[in-house]
Amino acid sequence: MNKLFKIAFSTSIFFFSLTIDAASRDTIKIVGSSTVYPFATVVAERFGKKTIYNTPVIESTGSGGGLKLFCKGIGIEHPDITNASRRIKQSEIDSCAAAGITEITEIKIGYDGIVIANSRQGQKLSLTKRQIFLALTPMVPNPNGEEVLVKNPYKTWKDVDPTLPNIDIEVLGPPPSSGTRDAFAELAMEGGCKTFKWLADIKKQDENKYKSICRSVREDGPYIEVGENDNLIVSKLNANPNSLGVFGYSFLDQNSDTIQGSMVDGAYPTFENIADGSYKVSRPLYFYIKNAHAASIPGIKEYVREFTSRGAIGQTGYLTDKGLIPMPNNEYKEFSAAGKKLIPLKTL
Template sequence: MTLVRMTLSTLAIAAVSATAAQARDQIQIAGSSTVLPYATIVAEIFGENFGFPTPVVEGGGSGAGRKKMCEGVGENTTDIANSSSRIGQSDIDLCASNGVNEIMEVRIGYDGIVFASDVNGPEFAFTPTDWFNAIGAQVLKDGVLVANPNKTWADVNPALPAQALLAFVPGTKHGTREVFDIKVIEAGCKASGAEAAFLAANGGDAKAASASCMMLRTDGVSVDIDGDYTETLARLDANKNAIGVFGLSFYQNNTDKLRVATMGDIVPSTETIANGTYPVSRPLYFYVKTAHLDVIPGLQEFIEFFVSDDMAGPDGPLADYGLVSDPELAQTQANVAGRQAMGPLN
């Protein structure tokens, strides 16, 4: 009997304190696993210095984070969605249908995507055309579209080492894959002249031609990695011949294991990405529900701190970790301070 009584009283206490604990006092963030390390770095320093609780940061992917933010307004929904790609109209509509009418878009900087191989392997100097000819499903050979016959990098481009083709590319659920598709595969498709051939084959249908460009080989040369960069690194370790696709910050933390390749003769670095010469980069964002700004303590302070020069500036800790500082950071700071909600997508 005492056991039952104890259980009941514990439950009663829990129920009472549940109502007391309803008011959430810490910021909730979810979204892109690329932005996650940056958000945790800022959250940590914020928690140390500002007298507010340290924000809770979840991963889960850009799309999942935006959906979670768009679930509605209220304390049991997240405040900030991290995103490695820009929000789409479908998410804005979803937000609006759940009563989230105003969101603030904050661009925190840029992230480079690099191509790297085992540190003891040969050097590679790629162009987008090389990548398209290496892993595109159909490529142009002597002016005719054929199923990709290339077996080594030297087949693709005689200037490259005669190493068997094997590429670990991010899976389709990753934001990184989108950038890889557009900035590398599609660009290579265009530059190699294959796009024109696809256009001719499809009777001028640009959409079909672009879809044909994005088709990758399915004979095991191009391997989709659905996990994160640590998985790509582990696969690369087991397969020294492979080339992997990584984020710049991941590469910078593992320079003793990876050898980075140039793209269009440009070495990826924070400088070449900031000045735009390295072609494969993308902006990183977070989205804030403006309705929560005055409800969750410290939210306004947190987002201002995130984009401050001390954090996101070229000498801040985020840049140390591999974020490419946004040259227009001052504009972003002004927008955040003025609580400028985002307008319609252009």
């Protein structure tokens, strides 16, 4: 048994001597949004197979978490690129600048639609943003027309609007930590909220109050938080045809044989409708490059080149097969040029 100890001891010494200093890095490190993750990983994999460079390592941290890591500083221990399902904020640009990161290139890769879907066994729904807002907000304008907020009394979709079916409101969606939830609250909920003129007027007086009225989601049961796992939502929809789910378009696209998207404000969430803007609940997706790293980490320029190529995010690029909605051509040209020359972002 003494021998065993000697072996264990000497191997552990050997292992520590292996711990060479990590003064250089030849793999691109990417962090950021879980919505962009399925697209970025596809590009990374192609890039790794096509070129002589290593496949970039992509970590899914959420948009906010990714920008926080990204803005920590320059150096190999910090990520080179961060993905985001929303635009960078001025406060984030400032914190980046405080850490010495002054040159950031912004690339928009396309759009993602947020869909409200149910099982194909259920009834196909046609909703308006206003109905979505009324069904899911904690405080609704008094149904009798008075301009005051009362606790949301609606239990079924029929309560919200007599033209809707008589089924309980049950919406499965992401938790507040998710970018999808932020976008849903901003685009769908606030969009519906604005249709009440007196609520829209609050914005001028007190923006915070307006946001808390328009972007909150009720917590008394009808909205069920199902975590960040969109697959789970999809399988729960199939179990209960009366419930609706909120998630990114790519999950509808991949599961179109079992679930169907609801019409919102007269447009179905189809590829064409999201691309031409007639389906309104959609948001842009971005990634940000630390220009200072482009010279020291091999492959960054080539990776950006691959991501902004027509083959990837153009009208028929391979990312469209994964559910990305491509940008219109003029926008595409602007960002692919920015990607080629790494033109830093000036101001928002």
